Amino acid sequence: MTTDKDIAIRLTGLTKTYGSGSTAVQALRGVDMSIRRGEVVGLVGPSGSGKSTLLKCLGAVIEPSSGHIELGGEAIFDDRAGGWQIDDLRALRRDRIGFIFQAPYLIPFLDVTDNVALLPMLAGMSNDEARTRARELIEALDVGHRIGVRVSMLSGGEQQRVAIARSLVNHPPVILADEPTAPLDSTRALAVVRILNEMAQRYGAAIIVVTHDEKIIPTFKRIYHIRDGRTEEEAGEGREIA
Amino acid sequence: MINLAARDIGHHLGRFVFTGVGLGLLIGVTLTMAGVFRGMVADGRAVIAASGADLWVVQKDTLGPWAEPSSIRDDLYRSLAGLPGVAEATNVAYLTMQVEVKGKDVRVMLAGIEPGALGEPAQVIAGRPLLRSHYEAVADEKAGLALGDTLRIRRHDYTVVGLARRATSSSGDPMIYIPLKDAQEVQFLKDNDSLVAERARTAANPALNRPGVPGLLDAVLASQTTSHNVNAVLLRVTPGYPPDEVKAEVGRWKHLTAWTRADMEDILVARLIATSSKQIGMFLVILAVVSAAIVAFIIYTMTLNKQREIAVLKLIGTQDRSIAAMILQQALALGLIGYAVGQISAILWAPFFPKHVLLDPGDAALGFVGTLVVCALASILAIRAALRVDPADAIGG
Structure with a gap:
C-alpha cells in the first residue's frame, strides 16, 4: 500500500503556456503524476509533446503556469499560493533534484572525482568529505578504476556513469534523466537502466526517465505517455535486465 | 571548494599561456613606451645635472x-x-x-x-x-x-x-x-670655398675696401673669419x-635671459618633450585599449565555448557569483601572465634600444595595477554573457 510518505514527487494539474494572446503555445495542459521513492518510471512521447517542458518545470528551471508540485510531501510550487514556495531554486536543484542529461555534460576541466564532488562542495560540504562521498559512488558505479582521470579520457558509457554518480551524490529524492541512453548502444543503454534501478533502490530516489529509446521502454514497470501536453499512465512490462 | 578558474586554466594551459605571452609582448611594448618617455625625462635632467651649473645665461x-x-x-x-x-x-x-x-x-x-x-x-x-x-x-x-x-x-x-x-x-x-x-x-x-667667396665679395665692396683707409679690409676679413x-x-x-x-x-x-635649474627642467622636460610625451601618451592609451580588447575577446570566446558547462553548473546549483568569479579570475590570471612576460620582455629588450629606456619601478607598479584593472574590466562582457546563460539550455532541445 502506498502512503503519502512514500510519494517522492506529485504533480497535480500542471500547465505551462509559452507566450500570450494569439501566439500562445500550451505545452502542458494539466499533467498529473505521482512517483514513489525508489521507483523508476518512463516518460515517453514524440518530439514536441512537452517532455522537455515537463522536465524543466520539475527541475525548477522554468515556472509552470498553473498547478501544483510536491516534493517529498512539501509543496514547492502552488499557483494558488503565488507560484514557487521555495526562495532559493538553485539550492533546491542542488540538494533535492538530480539531473542526468542526454549527453553526460561533465565539466571537462574537472577530473572524475571532482565532477561528482562538486555538488556536495557547492552545498557546503568540506572538500575531503565531498570527495570521499563521490569516490564511494564512483566505486559503486564501477568506474572506480578511473578516479583521478580526466573525463575526456573516459568512454561514453563511463562518462554516463559518472553523470549518474553526480546526480546521486547529494542523495536527492528525485532524479530527472533526459534521454540518458540516447548516445549509447543497446547493451550500454540497458546497463544504464539497470544502474538507475539499482540506485533508485539503494538511495530511495524517484527517477523519471524521459526517453523514446525502444530498447529500454520495456524495462519500466510504469510509463507515462505524454502527447499534446497531457499524460496518460500505463503499466509497463517491467522486463528484467540480464 | 574547487577553484574552477584554476582547473579550467589547467585544462587549456598551453592555449592560455600562449595567449598570456602574446598579451605580455603587448604589455612589454607598453612598458617600454613608458620607459622611453622616462628615459627622455631622465636624459633632460641628466644634461642639466651634468653641466654643474646653477644658471644658464642665453640670448x-x-x-x-x-x-x-x-x-x-x-x-x-x-x-x-x-x-x-x-x-x-x-x-x-x-x-x-x-x-x-x-x-x-x-x-x-x-x-x-x-x-x-x-x-x-x-x-x-x-x-x-x-x-x-x-x-x-x-x-x-x-x-x-x-x-x-x-x-x-x-x-x-x-x-x-x-x-x-x-x-x-x-x-x-x-x-x-x-x-x-x-x-x-x-x-x-664656414668652409674654405665659402670663405674665399666671402672675402672676394667683401673686397669688392667699396665701403669696406677704401683706398684711403689701410688695414680696414684686413680688419673686416679677420672679423668674418673668427x-x-x-x-x-x-x-x-x-x-x-x-x-x-x-x-x-x-x-x-x-x-640677457637667465634660466635657473628649475626653469631649465621646465624647458627640457615639460616643454621640449611635451609633444613627445603626448605622442607616447596616445600610444599608451591605444595599447591599453588594444590589450583590453584582446583580453575581452579571449575571455569572451573562452566563455562562449563553455556555455553548455555554464548551463550545467547553473542547473546543478552553482551560484552566479561563483561563475562570475571564475571568469574574473581567469581574466586576472591572463593579466598576471601577461604582466610578468611584459615586464621580463621590457627588461630584456630595453638595453638594445638606441635611446635611453628607463624602466621606472613606479611605472611598473602602475602598469601592474593598470593591467589588472583592464583585465577586470575586459571580463565584464564575458561575465554578462555567462550570467545570461539559461540553465534550461542543459535540458532537452
Whole structure:
C-alpha cells in the first residue's frame, strides 16, 4: 500500500503556456503524476509533446503556469499560493533534484572525482568529505578504476556513469534523466537502466526517465505517455535486465 | 571548494599561456613606451645635472641653449662673473650634428667646453677629461668610440682621450665634448670655398675696401673669419646665494635671459618633450585599449565555448557569483601572465634600444595595477554573457 510518505514527487494539474494572446503555445495542459521513492518510471512521447517542458518545470528551471508540485510531501510550487514556495531554486536543484542529461555534460576541466564532488562542495560540504562521498559512488558505479582521470579520457558509457554518480551524490529524492541512453548502444543503454534501478533502490530516489529509446521502454514497470501536453499512465512490462 | 578558474586554466594551459605571452609582448611594448618617455625625462635632467651649473645665461628672450638657438658674445662671461653671488662663469657651445664613427653616421651633440670648468661631463669612466685647448674629445660611451680613436669633425681630426657615461642630450643623442675654441669654429666658421667667396665679395665692396683707409679690409676679413660667439654662459652661484636674485640681475642689467635649474627642467622636460610625451601618451592609451580588447575577446570566446558547462553548473546549483568569479579570475590570471612576460620582455629588450629606456619601478607598479584593472574590466562582457546563460539550455532541445 502506498502512503503519502512514500510519494517522492506529485504533480497535480500542471500547465505551462509559452507566450500570450494569439501566439500562445500550451505545452502542458494539466499533467498529473505521482512517483514513489525508489521507483523508476518512463516518460515517453514524440518530439514536441512537452517532455522537455515537463522536465524543466520539475527541475525548477522554468515556472509552470498553473498547478501544483510536491516534493517529498512539501509543496514547492502552488499557483494558488503565488507560484514557487521555495526562495532559493538553485539550492533546491542542488540538494533535492538530480539531473542526468542526454549527453553526460561533465565539466571537462574537472577530473572524475571532482565532477561528482562538486555538488556536495557547492552545498557546503568540506572538500575531503565531498570527495570521499563521490569516490564511494564512483566505486559503486564501477568506474572506480578511473578516479583521478580526466573525463575526456573516459568512454561514453563511463562518462554516463559518472553523470549518474553526480546526480546521486547529494542523495536527492528525485532524479530527472533526459534521454540518458540516447548516445549509447543497446547493451550500454540497458546497463544504464539497470544502474538507475539499482540506485533508485539503494538511495530511495524517484527517477523519471524521459526517453523514446525502444530498447529500454520495456524495462519500466510504469510509463507515462505524454502527447499534446497531457499524460496518460500505463503499466509497463517491467522486463528484467540480464 | 574547487577553484574552477584554476582547473579550467589547467585544462587549456598551453592555449592560455600562449595567449598570456602574446598579451605580455603587448604589455612589454607598453612598458617600454613608458620607459622611453622616462628615459627622455631622465636624459633632460641628466644634461642639466651634468653641466654643474646653477644658471644658464642665453640670448635675450630665447629658451636656449638646447630648446632654442641662442647666440651671445663670448666676452660676456667676464661681466657676468662680476655680478654679486656668481662664483664661476663659463662659456659653452652646443651643436647637434652628424659625425662618422667607424663608417657609420652617428647623430651626436657636440659640446664645446673650457677644460676644467663648468659644463664638463660628470662621469668620465675611461681615459681622462679634456686638458688641451685643441683637437681632443671626450665621448659618451654610446657614441661607439674607443679611447685613442680619431674622429673627423668638419676640417679637423680629434683624438678621443676619454669616455663618459650618461652624457646624452635631452633627445638622447650621445654627447661629444671638445674644447670651446674648436666648437666655436665648428659651429660658426664656414668652409674654405665659402670663405674665399666671402672675402672676394667683401673686397669688392667699396665701403669696406677704401683706398684711403689701410688695414680696414684686413680688419673686416679677420672679423668674418673668427668667431666670438657662444650659445650660453654657465654660472655657478656662491653657496647660499639665491639663484633667482642672480637671474633677476642678469635680466635687469645685461639684457640677457637667465634660466635657473628649475626653469631649465621646465624647458627640457615639460616643454621640449611635451609633444613627445603626448605622442607616447596616445600610444599608451591605444595599447591599453588594444590589450583590453584582446583580453575581452579571449575571455569572451573562452566563455562562449563553455556555455553548455555554464548551463550545467547553473542547473546543478552553482551560484552566479561563483561563475562570475571564475571568469574574473581567469581574466586576472591572463593579466598576471601577461604582466610578468611584459615586464621580463621590457627588461630584456630595453638595453638594445638606441635611446635611453628607463624602466621606472613606479611605472611598473602602475602598469601592474593598470593591467589588472583592464583585465577586470575586459571580463565584464564575458561575465554578462555567462550570467545570461539559461540553465534550461542543459535540458532537452
